[in-house]
Amino acid sequence: MTQNIAIVGAGISGLTAGRNLTQKHNVTIFDKSRGVGGRMSTRYSxxxxxxxxxxxxxxxxxxxxxxxxxxxxxxxxxxxxxxxxxxxxxxxxxxxxxxxxxxxxxxNSFAKKLSKGLNISLNSNVSSIHKDKEKWVLETADGRVYRDFDLVILALPNQQAISLMPIETNYFKKVKEVxxxxxxxxxxxxxxxxxxxxxxxxxxxxxxxxxxxxxxxxxxxxxxxxxxxxxxxxxxxxxxxxxxxxxxxxxxxxxxxxxxxxxxxxxxxxxxxxxxxxxxxPSSEGCFYDPSLKIATCGDWCNGGRVEGAYISGLMVAKIIEGLV
Known part of the structure; x- marks a missing residue:
């Protein structure tokens, strides 16, 4: 079944998850920055x-x-x-x-290539998420509201993920320990x-x-x-x-x-x-998924750190979701 999926974070994990899920689902990626890549970034003068x-x-x-x-x-x-x-x-x-x-x-060229063909909303600082009649609603810091998502993936550093996810999420404590x-x-x-x-x-x-x-x-x-x-x-x-x-x-x-x-x-x-x-x-879980709330989390910190860990974490969360939704 095709799902509407929101991914918060356009770093390597979020882009990898989006790239793998967008083949069968409607995926929107949100990021507060003006470009993709997260810490895979370049500053110019x-x-x-x-x-x-x-x-x-x-x-x-x-x-x-x-x-x-x-x-x-x-x-x-x-x-x-x-x-x-x-x-x-x-x-x-x-x-x-x-x-x-x-x-x-x-x-950031690797991230840009990963992002090709994906639906990405940049300059979108997601400040809160909540459920409304079994669907996820995302709100940005500047007041924009995005509705009707079946599933949310938080591809963020753990402290930022904790600030958004419900405390009843079944892996909340594990994320907090990182x-x-x-x-x-x-x-x-x-x-x-x-x-x-x-x-x-x-x-x-x-x-x-x-x-x-x-x-x-x-x-x-x-x-x-x-x-x-x-x-x-x-x-x-x-x-x-x-x-x-x-x-x-x-x-x-x-x-x-x-x-x-x-x-x-x-x-x-x-x-x-x-x-x-x-x-x-770090965590050694690889990624996290709560099937009852339909919320997932991925990132390099889920998989030992490093760019490679970020990629594998995004890949893992996509595979888990594909097997459950």
Missing amino acids: ELYEFDHGAQYFTAKDERFKMILSSETFEDVIKPWDSRAFYKKENDLIPDTGGFRYVSYPRM EMDPCFALMIGLKKKYDFGWDSLRLNNNINSWLAVNSSKPERSTDQTALVIHSAVEWSKKNKSGDITWVQDQMEAAASKTCGIDISEAHHKVIHRWMFASVSK
Whole structure:
């Protein structure tokens, strides 16, 4: 039977679920942002571009490997053959953490390809959902109302999903137990092309945990240096509600020591606060579904984190729904 399905969230999980369900059902995807992809995102300026969310992704699950190598997606996926290191005290140690992929030509290109042909309502911040005569009703923060959905999928970070789902949802407590952590992303544009001796660097620094030369990724502009810096988890948690200017100053000072240049003098500087960037206490459920309420939830945090986990979670929730509705 054809169902009217609402998906809240146009990240990788939501798009994957929508792509698989739209073949048999009427699917509408809502997202508060002006573009798709969630943390698979790219920020632009006049001279620079920054993948300020997900930096790269790996592929271990055969289902994810299959989609990456398919004819549909092979033109938007490229390996990132980077000079990857982690810093231990004063030594640079090669980071051999596995084969890295990036989306091409921008990090959100994979999400855009996933979204092709889907019915997506952007700039739609769903602020509440409720049942009316067995049908779901969605309301947005600006007062728009969408009715007559048979089923709702919340493809959101767990805290955002909890804020929308009824407390009587049979998996409510399990979702609440998941812990997601914040992160600050500092985007630095340098007019000069620098060679730091690495393209990506992991740190045990108290402030910064990751630096990457975004311009080292395939087909990115290499005329200047675009540097992405991510803050350390514990420091981010401590300062997540702090003054953003102070946060930026601290990250710049730490990065200056690492890079050997004065980051504060950079031509372009922007900081972004991700409130739900990574998963410190993930679920292993894969996804969640309450057949009595006809509400489901998916996301990377349901499946160990990471881009691959997000894709598999969206795929799983679609398969479960297809077997039940």
